[in-house]
Amino acid sequence: MTGGSDAPEVVAGSASEDYEAVIGLEIHVQLSTKTKMFCGCRLSFGDEPNTHTCPICLGHPGVLPVPNRRAVEFGLLIAAALDCEVAPRSIFHRKNYFYPDNPKAYQISQFDIPLASNGRLNEVRIHRAHLEEDAAKMIHVGTSGRIQGSDESLVDFNRAGTPLVEIVTEPDLQSGAQVREWGQLLRATIKQLGVSDVNMEEGSLRCDANVSIRPTGSSELGTKTEMKNMNSFRYLERGVEAEIERQKQILSSGGRVVQETLHFDPSSGELHSLRSKEESHDYRYLPEPDLVPLVPTPEMLEAATESLPELPASRASRYRDELGISEGATQLLSFETKWAEFFEGVLTHDESIEPRVAANWVTGEFAGELRRQGDQDLSDSKVTPDSLGSLILMVADGRVSHSSGKSVLELMVADGADPQQVVEEQGLEQISDSGELEKIVEAVIEGNPKPAEQVRSGNEKAIGALVGAVMKETRGRADGGEVNRLLRKHLDL
Amino acid sequence: MIEREQVLHVARLSRLKLSDEEVAAIQGDLSSILDHVDRLSEIDIEGVEPTTHVVPLENVLRDDSPRPSLERDVSLSQAPDPSDGAFRVPSPQAEA
Amino acid sequence: MTESDLTAATAAATTGLIASGEVSREEVLEAWIQRASGDDLNAYLCRVSAEQAVKGTEGADGPLAGMPIAIKDIFCTAGVPTTAASKILDGYLPPYDATAVRKVAAAGMPMLGKTNMDEFAMGSSNENSAFGPVLNPWDRSRVPGGSSGGSAAAVAGGLAPWALGTDTGGSIRQPAALCGIVGLKPTYGSISRYGMIAFASSLDQCGPITHDVTDAALLLGVLEGKDEMDSTSVGIEGGISSPSAENLSGLVFGVPADLIDDGVEPGVRSVFEATLEKIVALGGKIEEIALPHADHGISAYYVLAPAEASTNLSRYDGVRYGNRAPCNGLVDMYEETRSEGFGPEVKRRIMLGTYALSSGYYDAYYGRAQRVRSMIVRDFNSAFSKVDFVVTPTSPSVAFGLGEKTEDPWTMYLNDLFTVPMSLAGIPAISIPAGLSAPTGGGPDLPVGFQIAAPAFQEQRLLEAAFALEGAIGFDETPERTK
Numbered sequence A: 001m002t003g004g005s006d007a008p009e010v011v012a013g014s015a016s017e018d019y020e021a022v023i024g025l026e027i028h029v030q031l032s033t034k035t036k037m038f039c040g041c042r043l044s045f046g047d048e049p050n051t052h053t054c055p056i057c058l059g060h061p062g063v064l065p066v067p068n069r070r071a072v073e074f075g076l077l078i079a080a081a082l083d084c085e086v087a088p089r090s091i092f093h094r095k096n097y098f099y100p101d102n103p104k105a106y107q108i109s110q111f112d113i114p115l116a117s118n119g120r121l122n123e124v125r126i127h128r129a130h131l132e133e134d135a136a137k138m139i140h141v142g143t144s145g146r147i148q149g150s151d152e153s154l155v156d157f158n159r160a161g162t163p164l165v166e167i168v169t170e171p172d173l174q175s176g177a178q179v180r181e182w183g184q185l186l187r188a189t190i191k192q193l194g195v196s197d198v199n200m201e202e203g204s205l206r207c208d209a210n211v212s213i214r215p216t217g218s219s220e221l222g223t224k225t226e227m228k229n230m231n232s233f234r235y236l237e238r239g240v241e242a243e244i245e246r247q248k249q250i251l252s253s254g255g256r257v258v259q260e261t262l263h264f265d266p267s268s269g270e271l272h273s274l275r276s277k278e279e280s281h282d283y284r285y286l287p288e289p290d291l292v293p294l295v296p297t298p299e300m301l302e303a304a305t306e307s308l309p310e311l312p313a314s315r316a317s318r319y320r321d322e323l324g325i326s327e328g329a330t331q332l333l334s335f336e337t338k339w340a341e342f343f344e345g346v347l348t349h350d351e352s353i354e355p356r357v358a359a360n361w362v363t364g365e366f367a368g369e370l371r372r373q374g375d376q377d378l379s380d381s382k383v384t385p386d387s388l389g390s391l392i393l394m395v396a397d398g399r400v401s402h403s404s405g406k407s408v409l410e411l412m413v414a415d416g417a418d419p420q421q422v423v424e425e426q427g428l429e430q431i432s433d434s435g436e437l438e439k440i441v442e443a444v445i446e447g448n449p450k451p452a453e454q455v456r457s458g459n460e461k462a463i464g465a466l467v468g469a470v471m472k473e474t475r476g477r478a479d480g481g482e483v484n485r486l487l488r489k490h491l492d493l
Numbered sequence B: 001m002i003e004r005e006q007v008l009h010v011a012r013l014s015r016l017k018l019s020d021e022e023v024a025a026i027q028g029d030l031s032s033i034l035d036h037v038d039r040l041s042e043i044d045i046e047g048v049e050p051t052t053h054v055v056p057l058e059n060v061l062r063d064d065s066p067r068p069s070l071e072r073d074v075s076l077s078q079a080p081d082p083s084d085g086a087f088r089v090p091s092p093q094a095e096a
Numbered sequence C: 001m002t003e004s005d006l007t008a009a010t011a012a013a014t015t016g017l018i019a020s021g022e023v024s025r026e027e028v029l030e031a032w033i034q035r036a037s038g039d040d041l042n043a044y045l046c047r048v049s050a051e052q053a054v055k056g057t058e059g060a061d062g063p064l065a066g067m068p069i070a071i072k073d074i075f076c077t078a079g080v081p082t083t084a085a086s087k088i089l090d091g092y093l094p095p096y097d098a099t100a101v102r103k104v105a106a107a108g109m110p111m112l113g114k115t116n117m118d119e120f121a122m123g124s125s126n127e128n129s130a131f132g133p134v135l136n137p138w139d140r141s142r143v144p145g146g147s148s149g150g151s152a153a154a155v156a157g158g159l160a161p162w163a164l165g166t167d168t169g170g171s172i173r174q175p176a177a178l179c180g181i182v183g184l185k186p187t188y189g190s191i192s193r194y195g196m197i198a199f200a201s202s203l204d205q206c207g208p209i210t211h212d213v214t215d216a217a218l219l220l221g222v223l224e225g226k227d228e229m230d231s232t233s234v235g236i237e238g239g240i241s242s243p244s245a246e247n248l249s250g251l252v253f254g255v256p257a258d259l260i261d262d263g264v265e266p267g268v269r270s271v272f273e274a275t276l277e278k279i280v281a282l283g284g285k286i287e288e289i290a291l292p293h294a295d296h297g298i299s300a301y302y303v304l305a306p307a308e309a310s311t312n313l314s315r316y317d318g319v320r321y322g323n324r325a326p327c328n329g330l331v332d333m334y335e336e337t338r339s340e341g342f343g344p345e346v347k348r349r350i351m352l353g354t355y356a357l358s359s360g361y362y363d364a365y366y367g368r369a370q371r372v373r374s375m376i377v378r379d380f381n382s383a384f385s386k387v388d389f390v391v392t393p394t395s396p397s398v399a400f401g402l403g404e405k406t407e408d409p410w411t412m413y414l415n416d417l418f419t420v421p422m423s424l425a426g427i428p429a430i431s432i433p434a435g436l437s438a439p440t441g442g443g444p445d446l447p448v449g450f451q452i453a454a455p456a457f458q459e460q461r462l463l464e465a466a467f468a469l470e471g472a473i474g475f476d477e478t479p480e481r482t483k
């Protein structure tokens, strides 16, 4: 039997591992301009309802839209960051549907000629990116949780007309985890551009996922369902996984997937079906006669590409491929600009510092210490790239043992202490004179006859206890390798 | 001739509730108007660009500088059903 | 000087009297408020007090300061009822002024009131007003034309010195013709549309309705200009000055013979031909031209205009302003509110436009009509490469009787046969009174309008030609005034 008009033939009862998921995303990004897309009202979040409205964004009779230049520039910036082709001449359309959050009963959007198309961000192709205006906010009165059971709604037009860029990907994703990771990369990328707050809780970044499955290897697309507007990528990941499972169940039990819009409830892990805005989806698009075509000038296009910062994706590959930094460290460093800047500050402290080592200190010991000491934010930490750099250097050339280095870092994070000073004052210099170390080793063997005996009688593991004792004696100032060598020598192994 | 069903569908799209008399009248009117309009198909429009604007303008944009919004009570002064500083409507979810 | 003398004069003449100090602004306003209060044509939907009238005009002292004006009820006026002659906006008080309204106020012109019209400007007889038809001052059993019927009747009937109208397919020119006065539709984009309630956005244009060409030029001079609130506005380069041409020597007037071949009343035709002779007498040249696609104008127009109207009128939903019908549930709110609020012609056009845009029909109707529009634009371009102006009768007939054409929509639509092509091309066109003629069915002699169209933004040349011709025609008939 078949799973919906455009679905491939599937054999009833085929096991779920015979299916693969095909996922595309639609992301709405609220631009952080000063004013709305087509009127001079200020953008706001969380202000008193309907305090940022005017005849234009309320859709009064006779008003006309005039596009916000900055919003267009932000759109071109996103287009450049996503490697899109910019349309030499794009136009706005009216998308008609009746809904209380849609003041003119049409949304000014773009249709057959979007601002940008044919882009890519890492492994995912961008189908298109276009400019449009946001809808108003509706509060459904007398409701618990979501929308069921309310009998009236209050409309707040503060958000109506907020500039949006809608980004539509090709169906290039295959799993919830990939959706989460790529989504986070996209968010980091747009954040880096400084064109949006990309705050999913506040709705300045909203992501819908179109999910379908098909027999592994098949080239046709199955019937897709749309998962609406999750307020975190982790929830979206879970929702997508749940939906993939649901569809596998349906198809393997011989059923057919119905095209619908779903909401995933993270608390219950359940999927609810949502009613659509206009029962018949006939938006009656027509070219917006109140607006003239958008023809990006060479100056506008240059401005966009020139103001493009190094983006997370390219930074990540540079760290990985050129600096040989581990995957784990790369994530934090390339997605979070302030961490990247701190890390590169450490490298510039002294060119002899090894990037891989520095990356591990920054994302490992240092980040961990910040967390331990009251979840400090990097930007208010007293530790500077230079001070951490000089500590790393001391450890690297053996002046300080790695374990002492950690205790020095603890003090640095606590009160911004200067590592050089701490090392001198507390005499943490590593014992390099092996004569002195040898005496301590002999004393430890004297004082711990039991483990010493065990080692001699072949239980090499027992040597750990002796190493620990030596380290205790030397307050960690001894080099581990050297201690081992001396112990083995005196236990005549 | 346009079908009664089409009239009802278009009325739904237009959010118009039409009486049976209105449906019949509009079905007749639209049919005869469209008969005249269909003469347009006699014209060869091969390769002709559509006209949306007669004035050749492009890139008419506004600076991103705020203008004063309306006082809230002014915004709400024309509302048929204002409530708590907002515009009240029957809830879409109450629809059976 | 008596009130009747004062209100019989043109606006230009009266402003002269104000300037010379012969009369005060207050006297002029009082005289006109008196006249307007005697409205027995249903020309006004709302009249305002003297205090209200002068709001925003204080301190202005341009040449037109103190000259009152009537404003079509399609323009938003802050705090003054604005309905577009629709029940759905009954009681609506706009929170802002249309740009055109601000401009006349800034020129010091008091607003006498808001004039009646066809609902949302959809009509050619003013019978589609939710607040009753307007009567033609020449014969009260007849229509004044539409959609700016209230403005035209008010000016012709001596209830206003001049008025603002709007024209989408003939809504200024046709009522001006049927009422024996002057109506000018400027080039699309020369006057801001901001605050003008939209009917068909790519066609709507504001313009003056006046007693003579000089007044039309004066008012256009005040109204034209680029407006940052209207992305599609450009204004008229060099502005507008008072016309003074005395002859038409060297100018060529094109007559689209095929277009005006059929459907023109004999009386209208003879006035038209007599006017062509006057053009020749003034040194002008008449040439036959072809506008091969102009006769498809009505068909294209009745796809494009309703389609744009169907989306422009979707905002009337009873949520943010206007009236909401008693209802249960959201969909019911939309349907009850709109079904109760809109009249039959508006519903008809919303249905027609929605159908033309609905999935599967866009290319066959809207897309095709937009291309036919392009061809009509071409027709005019090639015509204007040979001639300076294109002339036609403004309307195929003189004023017809109330209820005479309400049976079949298409018959009514054909009133715009000669005015729609210019609207589609976006070019300026003026209608001036050219004489009187009895209707085919018999009846009193009624005004016949003569339409002159020019290339885009050539309003000044258009006004000069119209001025010269106006002088040669010497039309000085006026309908009898009621006391």
Ligand SMILES: [Mg+2]
Binding pocket: A109, A132, A166
């Ligand atoms: Mg969208």
Ligand SMILES: [Zn+2]
Binding pocket: A036, A039, A040, A041, A052, A053, A054, A055, A056, A057, A058, A161
């Ligand atoms: Zn606004």
